[in-house]
Amino acid sequence: MPNHCLRLPVRATRASGAVAVLAVLALTACSPVVDVSAAQDAANPACAPMMVALPDAIGDAGLRKTNSQATAAWGDPSQVILRCGVNVPGPTTDRCVSVNGIDWVIKEGDPVYTLTTFGREPATEILMDPDNISSATVLADLSAAAAKIPATGNCVGQEELQNLPSTQ
Numbered sequence: 001m002p003n004h005c006l007r008l009p010v011r012a013t014r015a016s017g018a019v020a021v022l023a024v025l026a027l028t029a030c031s032p033v034v035d036v037s038a039a040q041d042a043a044n045p046a047c048a049p050m051m052v053a054l055p056d057a058i059g060d061a062g063l064r065k066t067n068s069q070a071t072a073a074w075g076d077p078s079q080v081i082l083r084c085g086v087n088v089p090g091p092t093t094d095r096c097v098s099v100n101g102i103d104w105v106i107k108e109g110d111p112v113y114t115l116t117t118f119g120r121e122p123a124t125e126i127l128m129d130p131d132n133i134s135s136a137t138v139l140a141d142l143s144a145a146a147a148k149i150p151a152t153g154n155c156v157g158q159e160e161l162q163n164l165p166s167t168q
Contacts, residue, residue, distance in 0.1 A: 034078055038068035041085035044122045049148035050084055058141040059133055079132045082142070084149075086125040089116050096155035099136075100143035103155040106135070115139065117146055119153030 041047075047070040054072050056063050061075030070084040095106045096118055103118040113135060115126040124146055128138055 034064050034066045034071075034073040034081070036066045036068050036071040036073060036081055036083065038071060039083040039085035039122075039125065040087065041122045042068065042070035042083070044070075044085050046122055046149050047084035047124075050124065050145045053145040053148050054082070055141050055145065059137045061133060075133070079128065080138055081127040082124060083127075084124045085122045086116060088121050088123045089118055092118075097139070098155065099139040100147075101151075102139070102143045102146045103151075104139055105155075117149070118155050119151050120146070120149040121152055122149065124149070 051070055051072070054063065058074045058080050061079045064073045064076060064078070066073050068083075072082040074080040089105050092105055095108075097104055097106060102120075105116045105118045107114040107116075108130075111129050111131060112127050113130055115128065115135065115138070117124045126138060126142065128135065
């Protein structure tokens with residue numbers, strides 16, 4: 001992981017040498033930038049309103065800097081990774097949940113879950129480890145930002161499918 005820290009030159013006299021050394025140490029201390037691959041459609045302008053609305057924290061995990069457009073990470077080490085501009089999911093039998101009006105398709109992996117917005121273009125993907133943070137917390141904390149991308153559809157459950165008119 002690359003480190004991007006601010007280093008400022010300090011000119012000091014003998015009397016202020018100790019203060020200068022402390023100032024340089026304080027200015028060079030920083031946490032690494034998170035290396036996240038940008039999604040294929042990360043440059044989509046529809047991602048911008050969501051990215052500026054992201055929360056500063058999810059649960060106890062603070063927002064960190066990433067090295068790619070339309071990405072975000074929370075926690076140190078990273079507990080939640082977000083990428084806007086992923087492929088829009090098509091019809092699926094995967095589990096879909098609605099949290100605060102945002103539909104999410106959930107793929108449970110071991111150990112990482114992938115949560116993808118459904119019915120929003122571009123789609124947003126979240127990678128998270130449910131052993132470190134609750135998916136309910138993640139989805140609740142990100143729903144307001146995800147809502148910045150307008151809905152074009154929604155998840156349909158088994159009950160709704162049974163009530164659709166037959167095409168025969």
